[in-house]
Amino acid sequence: MDIIALTTDFGIDDPYVAAMKGVILSINPRVTIVDICHTIEPQNIAQAAFVLSTIYHYFPEGTIHIVVVDPGVGTERRAVLLITPLAFFLAPDNGVLSYVIEETPPEDLQAIALSNPHFWLFPVSATFHGRDIFAPVAAHLSLGTSPQDFGDQIDTLFTLPMPRPRIGEDGVLSGHILHIDRFGNLITDIRMEDLPKGNLFIDVGGHFIESLSPSYAEGEELLAIIGSSGRLEISLKNGNAAALLRAKVGSPVRISSLGK
Amino acid sequence: MDIIALTTDFGIDDPYVAAMKGVILSINPRVTIVDICHTIEPQNIAQAAFVLSTIYHYFPEGTIHIVVVDPGVGTERRAVLLITPLAFFLAPDNGVLSYVIEETPPEDLQAIALSNPHFWLFPVSATFHGRDIFAPVAAHLSLGTSPQDFGDQIDTLFTLPMPRPRIGEDGVLSGHILHIDRFGNLITDIRMEDLPKGNLFIDVGGHFIESLSPSYAEGEELLAIIGSSGRLEISLKNGNAAALLRAKVGSPVRISSLGK
Amino acid sequence: MDIIALTTDFGIDDPYVAAMKGVILSINPRVTIVDICHTIEPQNIAQAAFVLSTIYHYFPEGTIHIVVVDPGVGTERRAVLLITPLAFFLAPDNGVLSYVIEETPPEDLQAIALSNPHFWLFPVSATFHGRDIFAPVAAHLSLGTSPQDFGDQIDTLFTLPMPRPRIGEDGVLSGHILHIDRFGNLITDIRMEDLPKGNLFIDVGGHFIESLSPSYAEGEELLAIIGSSGRLEISLKNGNAAALLRAKVGSPVRISSLGK
Numbered sequence: 001m002d003i004i005a006l007t008t009d010f011g012i013d014d015p016y017v018a019a020m021k022g023v024i025l026s027i028n029p030r031v032t033i034v035d036i037c038h039t040i041e042p043q044n045i046a047q048a049a050f051v052l053s054t055i056y057h058y059f060p061e062g063t064i065h066i067v068v069v070d071p072g073v074g075t076e077r078r079a080v081l082l083i084t085p086l087a088f089f090l091a092p093d094n095g096v097l098s099y100v101i102e103e104t105p106p107e108d109l110q111a112i113a114l115s116n117p118h119f120w121l122f123p124v125s126a127t128f129h130g131r132d133i134f135a136p137v138a139a140h141l142s143l144g145t146s147p148q149d150f151g152d153q154i155d156t157l158f159t160l161p162m163p164r165p166r167i168g169e170d171g172v173l174s175g176h177i178l179h180i181d182r183f184g185n186l187i188t189d190i191r192m193e194d195l196p197k198g199n200l201f202i203d204v205g206g207h208f209i210e211s212l213s214p215s216y217a218e219g220e221e222l223l224a225i226i227g228s229s230g231r232l233e234i235s236l237k238n239g240n241a242a243a244l245l246r247a248k249v250g251s252p253v254r255i256s257s258l259g260k
Numbered sequence: 261m262d263i264i265a266l267t268t269d270f271g272i273d274d275p276y277v278a279a280m281k282g283v284i285l286s287i288n289p290r291v292t293i294v295d296i297c298h299t300i301e302p303q304n305i306a307q308a309a310f311v312l313s314t315i316y317h318y319f320p321e322g323t324i325h326i327v328v329v330d331p332g333v334g335t336e337r338r339a340v341l342l343i344t345p346l347a348f349f350l351a352p353d354n355g356v357l358s359y360v361i362e363e364t365p366p367e368d369l370q371a372i373a374l375s376n377p378h379f380w381l382f383p384v385s386a387t388f389h390g391r392d393i394f395a396p397v398a399a400h401l402s403l404g405t406s407p408q409d410f411g412d413q414i415d416t417l418f419t420l421p422m423p424r425p426r427i428g429e430d431g432v433l434s435g436h437i438l439h440i441d442r443f444g445n446l447i448t449d450i451r452m453e454d455l456p457k458g459n460l461f462i463d464v465g466g467h468f469i470e471s472l473s474p475s476y477a478e479g480e481e482l483l484a485i486i487g488s489s490g491r492l493e494i495s496l497k498n499g500n501a502a503a504l505l506r507a508k509v510g511s512p513v514r515i516s517s518l519g520k
Numbered sequence: 521m522d523i524i525a526l527t528t529d530f531g532i533d534d535p536y537v538a539a540m541k542g543v544i545l546s547i548n549p550r551v552t553i554v555d556i557c558h559t560i561e562p563q564n565i566a567q568a569a570f571v572l573s574t575i576y577h578y579f580p581e582g583t584i585h586i587v588v589v590d591p592g593v594g595t596e597r598r599a600v601l602l603i604t605p606l607a608f609f610l611a612p613d614n615g616v617l618s619y620v621i622e623e624t625p626p627e628d629l630q631a632i633a634l635s636n637p638h639f640w641l642f643p644v645s646a647t648f649h650g651r652d653i654f655a656p657v658a659a660h661l662s663l664g665t666s667p668q669d670f671g672d673q674i675d676t677l678f679t680l681p682m683p684r685p686r687i688g689e690d691g692v693l694s695g696h697i698l699h700i701d702r703f704g705n706l707i708t709d710i711r712m713e714d715l716p717k718g719n720l721f722i723d724v725g726g727h728f729i730e731s732l733s734p735s736y737a738e739g740e741e742l743l744a745i746i747g748s749s750g751r752l753e754i755s756l757k758n759g760n761a762a763a764l765l766r767a768k769v770g771s772p773v774r775i776s777s778l779g780k
Contacts, residue, residue: 003285005278012272032289034278034281034282034285034293035278036275036278037272037274037275037278038272039273051275052275054275055282056282058282058283058286058391059282059285059286060285060289063282181271181273181274181276182269182270182273182274182302183302214334214386215332215335215386215387216331216333216334216386216387217331217332217333217334217335218335225386226385226386227385227387228276228279228385228387228388228391228392233387238303238331
């Protein structure tokens with residue numbers, strides 16, 4: 001019943017993900033491997049952190065996540081195992097676990113540096129720790145090896161600054177676009193509970209939206225809606241909002257309220 | 261031994277498919293999940309219906325298919341469970357099951373509207389019923405929950421008009437391109453049994469083909485062949501017929517017979 | 521505990537891979553199916569052979585690989601089962617198994633032509649032996665059918681000429697780019713043991729590199745490193761070497777030694 005879930009920037013054209021699966025299945029042939037996403041932009045740590053944040057709550061307790069977006073592979077950057085009440089996370093210590101860390105009470109976090117080479121695949125390459133360190137450690141973890149056997153406990157992990165909306169002196173809520181999905185929906189860092197009360201007035205790329213829609217199909221051409229991760233999304237009915245607005249990750253979204 | 265098969269337009273870059281898998285595995289960790297296709301063009305219901313039609317016959321009896329191409333998500337459009345002697349199909353009632361319905365005797369079809377929120381994931385988002393309704397219902401179905409428990413039986417389902425070739429007054433068979441595959445092969449709606457007898461004369465985009473080839477490699481440059489779904493295909497030897505002919509889904513193919 | 525691994529040029533947009541999975545699971549619902557790669561360039565046999573070569577060592581003994589890059593499908597080209605001490609390989613006899621054959625002692629190779637239609641799916645299409653021959657044979661093999669039951673033993677298999685570096689009269693080692701990965705890393709056919717002793721002087725597309733780097737991050741802008749398949753790679757720190765150098769598969773890499 002164990003699950004190992006993979007999030008990487010290895011793409012789908014190269015044999016890197018398959019090599020990891022081969023290593024895992026050679027150690028634990030009964031484990032269930034799930035692909036989360038392999039088309040994270042090369043070396044885009046923030047994107048991997050976001051993608052992971054939207055799915056790990058939905059997996060069974062005890063799922064083992066491997067997250068390999070690892071520009072520092074082969075250097076002294078640490079490889080870590082983070083344990084929360086929900087799941088295990090194996091990743092380079094470079095910020096890919098930032099949302100997980102932010103969303104878990106500190107007393108529920110336990111971290112271990114992967115320093116015990118006993119569980120690694122030799123020779124360890126300088127360029128592919130996904131295959132040589134993370135995959136075999138995950139497989140042994142799924143077989144019941146105690147987390148402490150993989151290395152020493154550590155007290156701090158590297159985290160990225162998390163984008164959060166701010167309310168300015170003029171009372172305007174300023175957020176940013178976190179992610180643009182395949183449909184061109186713009187997912188912002190503004191959560192439902194961040195929204196001001198009263199009639200909303202949303203400014204995105206010079207276009208204005210004056211209310212929340214109950215569904216994509218029931219909105220106006222350009223619409224705002226609370227999306228599936230509880231965040232404000234900007235969407236174009238039967239179209240692609242990102243293309244229309246030439247929006248990018250990081251682009252601002254500003255919301256004012258016309259009052260109660 | 262249960263299988264849940266997924267066909268969506270969610271793409272491979274976003275975490276939507278993974279969220280569905282997490283929900284399914286949280287309810288039934290032993291089920292086998294199979295990806296059919298996740299790169300259906302955004303909101304292209306006809307394409308999803310075609311793709312599904314070419315594969316469901318090959319899966320074990322009792323396979324549970326989830327098909328989520330769902331521009332009406334969050335509106336009053338129905339979510340349904342269609343039961344045939346071969347398989348279960350969970351989908352929005354928007355035509356994605358048209359081929360399944362057309363290919364099954366009406367007396368062998370049973371349909372249920374998913375109206376019982378007991379099996380849904382709360383809060384149900386307005387934008388992602390794949391995760392919040394279809395995935396948990398599929399997982400419970402795989403565990404043996406009776407179909408009737410998910411909602412009330414219904415008598416009609418929405419279907420798309422199915423493209424079919426026609427014979428004109430001049431005796432010419434007129435069909436259309438249904439699908440263009442990765443190799444540039446043009447798959448038509450003309451089945452082997454639709455073909456006129458005698459010597460064929462095939463007109464596609466102003467190019468002419470005068471016989472069927474026994475294989476891709478044994479044909480002329482531009483060739484016609486009966487493909488793996490039993491339909492007439494137009495193909496370019498060692499090349500891409502779609503690029504050569506600038507063909508699109510819906511483009512006409514005309515066949516006359518010089519014989520008999 | 522049996523594994524069937526799939527390498528094809530069928531892409532991810534079409535239902536071909538899913539049809540193969542349906543056929544396999546209909547015969548052996550308990551087998552684990554692993555996707556190696558489905559985005560081999562259409563009909564690029566050499567690329568499939570390379571991709572396979574980088575992963576088959578990492579899978580459990582007895583894994584059944586299906587490799588379908590098959591421009592000759594439907595002709596008299598043979599379909600074969602190759603057995604090595606490590607794995608089973610089902611493929612057209614067109615060179616996709618060249619690296620496997622080269623890397624295995626001849627006395628450890630056993631090959632069978634798939635000539636017994638008893639295990640095929642009927643009607644056998646002219647265009648899709650992946651579904652109609654390779655998939656059902658793999659599934660029956662995973663259930664314990666004896667290899668000899670699938671056809672007659674054969675003595676020779678078709679192999680491609682393997683790219684290998686050469687040392688010219690001027691003492692310069694000339695190799696070629698074998699593969700370009702998603703990150704723009706150029707993987708060459710030069711193995712660590714091929715490298716001359718002394719200080720290296722690497723010429724790739726008119727750019728020069730004078731040493732090996734211990735990691736991607738610790739190198740200069742353009743760097744050379746021993747990659748995860750034991751081969752020399754050219755890489756651009758925080759960038760895409762293939763784009764910078766306008767390199768292609770087959771482009772030359774020349775190495776001279778200034779030392780000793």
